[in-house]
Amino acid sequence: MSKSGKDSLLINKIAAGILTAGIVFWCANRVASIMVPDEAPKKVAIAITGMQTAAAPAAAPAGPESIIPLIATADVSKGMAFVQQQCSACHSLNQGGAAGVGPNLYGVMGAAMFSNASFSYSDAAKGKAKGNWGYDSMGNWLADPSSFVPGTAMSYPGIKNTQTRADVVAYLRTLSASPIPLPTADEVKAASAPVASAATATTAAAAPAAGAAAAPAAAPSIDTMFATADIAKGEALVTQQCSACHSLNKGGASGVGPNLYGIVGAKMFSAAGFGYSDGAKAKAGATWTADAMSDWLKDPAAYVSGTMMGYPGIKNDQTRADVIAYLNKNSDSPIKLPGT
Ligand code: HEC
Ligand code: HEC
Structure with missing residues (x-):
């Protein structure tokens, strides 16, 4: 712009x-x-x-x-x-x-x-x-x-x-x-389930997303960015912007959103007992590859129409790579990310 x-x-x-x-x-x-x-x-x-x-x-x-x-x-x-x-x-x-x-x-x-x-x-x-x-x-x-x-x-x-x-x-x-x-x-x-508020998280998320709106439309694939991803930065962002809705510890309870331990490489939208939106259910069973996770986190509402995840998305590619690298590490069996 x-x-x-x-x-x-x-x-x-x-x-x-x-x-x-x-x-x-x-x-x-x-x-x-x-x-x-x-x-x-x-x-x-x-x-x-x-x-x-x-x-x-x-x-x-x-x-x-x-x-x-x-x-x-x-x-x-x-x-x-x-x-x-x-x-x-x-x-x-x-x-x-x-x-x-x-x-x-x-x-x-x-x-x-x-x-x-x-x-x-x-x-x-x-x-x-x-x-x-x-x-x-x-x-x-x-x-x-x-x-x-x-x-x-x-x-x-x-x-x-x-x-x-x-x-x-x-x-x-x-x-x-x-x-x-x-x-x-x-x-x-x-x-x-005892969780912090969705609205607070959405507000918190709005600021970086608005700032990222100026990012170039034709963004490069983030596949080249995993090798140098900053896991600590990814963790900090997840703690700040996602943990109001998602628990991250192994066996953690669902909140507004499902628990995210071991999510990279897992089946999509398949946490037992969580009530997903119909849009998410339609995608259930596919695998959260690094690329799929990137597309989802970039723009949740575009990836799953009607999703209940009230989060505007992470537009910055490097930031998204950091977050995915952290989510992947937060697992018993991390997958091999592209380029690593
Ligand atoms: C306002 C609450 C909220 C926030 C903030 C939020 N999420 Fe979600 N998330 C949800 C909900 C609700 C779903 C289920 C989506 C559906 O059913 O449409 C979900 C689903 C997911 C899934 C799919 C899980 C599965 O079982 O397959 C992932 C991955 C995810 N969120 C990651 C994140 C990350 C990473 C962030 C922060 C960058 C984040 N979410 C921020 C509420 C939230
Ligand atoms: C001062 C006028 C005013 C009052 C009072 C008001 N609204 Fe609204 N409402 C609006 C306007 C204007 C919009 C459209 C919002 C927009 O375009 O940003 C709206 C939109 C809505 C919508 C979205 C409808 C849609 O088509 O998706 C709902 C639901 C709603 N209002 C419910 C309520 C309820 C329930 C109350 C009382 C508790 C209430 N409103 C009080 C003016 C008002």
């Missing part, structure tokens, strides 16, 4: 930031009038802070808890009351309802993200429009819209209470002629 291209992007971002801040303040007044009074100022303050410090993920608190374990017992009528009070000013809920400030929400659970043809989404949301709305993605989005989609046009501070979020999503699920299935026992088990 040219320098002036970056500058105008920056100007766009600043303009969007100012605009968003304006909308948030406008919204603060509006929402304050319809929201529970003691909660409104606090939530709006959090949303503004989040926007200004988006580039400093270290300051982010532990992110949203999974709602999956709570869905089956969630209170749908409480969720409905909450949505009518806090969301219906912007969203219609009836089948075929018109778009308002936000898109119609009938049938949104299970639908393609940010893809309602009768609504014009922000570029930020369009950029995030990969896969379909599931319990985790919807829970994370509603916990903190501007963390899930930095720059979103949805000026809503988020639902911080996990039970309330589960009630709301359980209600959204019923807005459909054929509601999506409730989470399976395996999904509940996986979501109940």
Whole structure:
């Protein structure tokens, strides 16, 4: 990308930031009038802070808890009351309802993200429009819209209470002629494992990925880079960017993502008891060669459409080689990497 291209992007971002801040303040007044009074100022303050410090993920608190374990017992009528009070000013809920400030929400659970043809989404949301709305993605989005989609046009501070979020999503699920299935026992088990937050990790990951966007499009094969890969650097990056979702020790429990011990050379997406996305399941059984791992880690959503791995990818080839070299070493039986 040219320098002036970056500058105008920056100007766009600043303009969007100012605009968003304006909308948030406008919204603060509006929402304050319809929201529970003691909660409104606090939530709006959090949303503004989040926007200004988006580039400093270290300051982010532990992110949203999974709602999956709570869905089956969630209170749908409480969720409905909450949505009518806090969301219906912007969203219609009836089948075929018109778009308002936000898109119609009938049938949104299970639908393609940010893809309602009768609504014009922000570029930020369009950029995030990969896969379909599931319990985790919807829970994370509603916990903190501007963390899930930095720059979103949805000026809503988020639902911080996990039970309330589960009630709301359980209600959204019923807005459909054929509601999506409730989470399976395996999904509940996986979501109940004690792990740090997915949203924090995603935020942390966003910075390097954005920086790497300037990398040349026609990147060389990383096969020549394994011989000189820096395993310690790879380990540091994995600890920082992946370990919130993945355990790395032998026999470690699944978290948001499956355990990664011995993953290089193993069968793809085949950890027993982990509830993979359908896209991942379609690839299950193939082998994680160095090249396959490189393609996946470069752009997970391109490699597995609809993947649940909320991670933008490692665009820098040398960094990816470092990470793969570390993952390969973290194994009882490392494979021979190309060029080594
Ligand atoms: C101030 C207006 C406003 C409020 C209040 C609001 N939203 Fe939104 N919502 C939007 C806008 C605008 C978008 C589109 C986001 C974008 O384009 O970045 C959106 C998008 C969404 C989406 C994505 C829909 C799709 O087509 O993929 C969902 C789901 C959603 N909102 C749910 C909610 C819920 C639930 C609440 C209440 C808890 C809520 N919203 C409150 C304005 C609002
Ligand atoms: C926000 C949580 C999250 C982060 C951060 C994350 N992952 Fe994942 N990862 C997942 C999920 C969820 C899956 C399962 C994908 C699916 O089912 O679509 C997955 C799958 C994988 C797999 C395939 C495992 C298998 O069983 O075949 C590998 C390899 C992987 N991740 C590596 C990484 C690495 C390396 C990083 C950091 C650079 C990372 N992940 C960051 C959530 C995450």
